[in-house]
Amino acid sequence: MIACARCGRAREALTGPPVPGATGEEIARRVCAPCWEEWAAMEIKVINELRLNFMDPAAQATLTGHMRAFLFPGDDSTVEPEERLAFDEIGKS
Numbered sequence: 434m435i436a437c438a439r440c441g442r443a444r445e446a447l448t449g450p451p452v453p454g455a456t457g458e459e460i461a462r463r464v465c466a467p468c469w470e471e472w473a474a475m476e477i478k479v480i481n482e483l484r485l486n487f488m489d490p491a492a493q494a495t496l497t498g499h500m501r502a503f504l505f506p507g508d509d510s511t512v513e514p515e516e517r518l519a520f521d522e523i524g525k526s
């Protein structure tokens with residue numbers, strides 16, 4: 434169980450980092466499994482609505498920003514904003 438940074442409740446933790454790097458480690462440490470599932474669904478909507486190009490680093494930064502805002506509403510993530518998600522890693526774990 435963890436105290437989730439998003440929903441504020443003590444809920445089930447993820448079994449491991451859902452994405453690579455420091456971002457994934459922070460998510461595993463601070464975000465509950467149900468909130469990550471919510472983001473996984475939201476992520477698809479964001480990609481489709483913004484028509485993000487997976488190969489474009491700017492699009493990766495945009496998606497990362499949406500993820501941070503969704504998972505860490507207090508904007509207190511310790512991960513450097515410059516760290517971007519690699520789209521091809523999303524969904525692997």
Ligand SMILES: [Zn+2]
Nearest residue numbers: 437440465468
């Ligand atoms: Zn949560």
